[in-house]
Structures are given as C-alpha cells and as structure tokens.
Amino acid sequence: MKKLLIFGLAIALFTACNQEKRYTQQSPEIDTYKKVMDDYKTMNWEDYPKHYADTAKIASNVIKEKAQTVTEAIEKSKEDAAMFSWVVEKEEYEMVVTDEGETWVNFWGLWKGTMKSTNKEYSIPFHNTARFIDGKIVEEYGYWDNSEIVSDLLQSEYEAATVVNDSVVE
Numbered sequence: 001m002k003k004l005l006i007f008g009l010a011i012a013l014f015t016a017c018n019q020e021k022r023y024t025q026q027s028p029e030i031d032t033y034k035k036v037m038d039d040y041k042t043m044n045w046e047d048y049p050k051h052y053a054d055t056a057k058i059a060s061n062v063i064k065e066k067a068q069t070v071t072e073a074i075e076k077s078k079e080d081a082a083m084f085s086w087v088v089e090k091e092e093y094e095m096v097v098t099d100e101g102e103t104w105v106n107f108w109g110l111w112k113g114t115m116k117s118t119n120k121e122y123s124i125p126f127h128n129t130a131r132f133i134d135g136k137i138v139e140e141y142g143y144w145d146n147s148e149i150v151s152d153l154l155q156s157e158y159e160a161a162t163v164v165n166d167s168v169v170e
Helices: 002-017 028-041 070-083 147-161
Strands: 052-060 084-097 103-115 121-133 136-144
Touching (some): 028 084, 028 121, 028 136, 070 084, 121 147
Antiparallel strands (some): 084 103, 103 121, 121 136
C-alpha cells in the first residue's frame, strides 16, 4: 500500500510539472511585443511591421470589421506624430494561452503626449492585446479614451471657424 501511495504521488508530481504554462510575464512573444512598443515609441516605422504577419489587422478603438492593415496603422501613427510628441510609461506585459489554445500578449501603459499646436499635455492610460501565431502578430486590439483630445480639437475647429477677417463673429 505504501508503494502504491508513493507511486500515486510521483505521478501527480510528474503531471503537475509537465503542465503547459497558460500565464506568464516572460516569453518570446512578450519580447517581440516589447520591440513593437519600442518601434512605436521611437517611430521606427521601418522595423515596426516586421513583427506582424502579412495579413495582420489592427483594431484601435474600433470593432474587428473596421480594423486596419499594418501599413494603414503606420500611416495613422505618422499623422499622430505630426500633431503630438509622446512617450509611453508604466509598461506592463503578460502572455496568456486561452482555453482554445490561442496565444495573446496583453499590454498596459500610460501614453503621455503634448499637442504641438497648443502645447497642451495629455495623459491617457491604454491597453493593447495582440494574438500571436508562429511568433508573428496576426491581430491586435487597442483601447483608450481619447475624448479629451477630440473635444479639444473640435473646440479649436469651432473657434477657428468663428473668426472671419481677423474678427470674431458674434
């Protein structure tokens, strides 16, 4: 009986040690996503797409059906760079393997940007999640609240529209 108990414990220990990791904060996928974020922060648009599959889609604050290609997302980031200077701080990464066997890297950070035209500073927490297959990102979703920036841009457009011949329309 004693041998049977020891044998059972050995099997339990062996099984527990061989289970696949479903959550981690260190992985090749996380290392890749750190490179993505470094390329974004330094506006290294040449290396940025190297981490994505050719068919990858990026959905930033939109549903999957409105996602952009990597090239379109880079063009949007270039437009943002014309309006803002920015840094990303307080970075956190994790990788999870879902019940369906999908590998996702989650990222949380704080985007701090200064609008070049007004010198106004914004601090916006954001979250990205990227699905990996064979070491490449195949889809990515990003979520943040940019309502303060949108409101300020609309206010600036309104103010500019009310100025006629250097005088304010009342």
